[in-house]
Amino acid sequence: MTNTPPALESDARDWMAALLRLDGAYSENTLRGYRADFRTFEAWCNANGHTALPAAPETVAAFLGAAPSTASTSTLRRRLASIRKVHRLFKFGNPAEDEDVVIALRRAQRTRHRRPGQALGLTSDLRDRLIDACPADLSGLRDRALISIGYDTLCRRSELVAFRLEDLTWLADGGMLALIRRAKNDPFGDGREGYVSMRSAGLLDEWLRAAGIDEGWLFRRVVFDGVGPNPLHPHSVGRILKQRAAAAGTSAETVDALSGHSMRVGAAQDMMAAGMGLLPIMKTGGWKSVNVVARYVQNADLLRVSANRW
Structure with a gap:
C-alpha cells in the first residue's frame, strides 16, 4: 500500500493528461513511446492487482520479471524510462532507482542473449x-x-x-x-x-x-x-x-x-x-x-x- 493522499491518487489516474505537459519539449515519437509504454505497464498492473501510479519498486521489479522473452533489453529499458518519466511528472519517488528494480533489470538482461537486430546494410x-x-x-x-x-x-x-x-x-x-x-x-x-x-x-x-x-x-x-x-x-x-x-x-x-x-x-x-x-x-x-x-x-x-x- 502507498500513503498517497486521495486527491493525489485521483490526479495520478490521469497520467495521459500529465504527459501533455511535455508537448513541444520532446519529439512526437518520444511522447508516443511514453504513452504506449506506460499503458502497457498500467494494463499489467490492473491485470495483476498492482497499483501503477505511484508504483512500488516491488511492482516495477515484478513487471520486468514478467516480461515475455520476446521483449528485448532495449524495450525493457525504454519501458522503465517511461515509468520513471510519468512518476517524475507527479513528483513521486522514482521506483526505478530501487535496488530490487536494478537487480530485476540485470536479471532480464542476462537471460536475453540476442544481439540487437539490424537492418541489412545497403552497401x-x-x-x-x-x-x-x-x-x-x-x-x-x-x-x-x-x-x-x-x-x-x-x-x-x-x-x-x-x-x-x-x-x-x-x-x-x-x-x-x-x-x-x-x-x-x-x-x-x-x-x-x-x-x-x-x-x-x-x-x-x-x-x-x-x-x-x-x-x-x-x-x-x-x-x-x-x-x-x-x-x-x-x-x-x-x-x-x-x-x-x-x-x-x-x-x-x-x-x-x-x-x-x-x-x-x-x-x-x-x-x-x-x-x-x-x-x-x-x-x-x-x-x-x-x-x-x-x-x-x-x-x-x-x-x-x-x-x-x-
Missing part, C-alpha cells in the same frame, strides 16, 4: 543494383535520387523525406551540400550538413526536372496524374528499397532484411571497409555515441576491412 554494390533496377518513369527517377542521396548523406529515413530544395547548396565540383535541419538526436534543431556526390546531384536534377519541382519538398508522392504536393512518408523509404530490390532480382531474404535504415547502415559499413575510423563516420552520419556506430559497422565485410590493413 555500394547493392545500392547500384537497386538504382539500375529503377525505370525511367517518375517513380523510378525519384527513387534513383532518393537511394543515392540517402546513401551519400547517411540520413535517417525521416531526415531524407524532410529535405527541401531550399536545403541544398550547389558546389563547384558538381556536388551539393544538404542541410539536415533536425535529427532524432538533435532535439533543438542545430542541424548538420551532408555531402551529396556529383552522381547523386545529377540523379536529383533529372528527377526535379521531370517532376517540375522548383521549390519545397524534394521527394514527393507520385500520383496517377503526376507529382503531388506532399512529401513521402518516412515508412515509404523502406517499401521503396524492398520494391527496387525485388525488381533487381535479389533474394527474398535480402528483400525482407532491407529497411529504411539500410542506406545509413550500408554507407557506414563501406566507410569502415575503406579504412575510415569511427570519428569520421560519426561526423558524416551525425552520431553522438561511439557504441551506436560500432554496432552499425559490426557486420561490415571482414575481408574488405582486412584488405586495408596489409
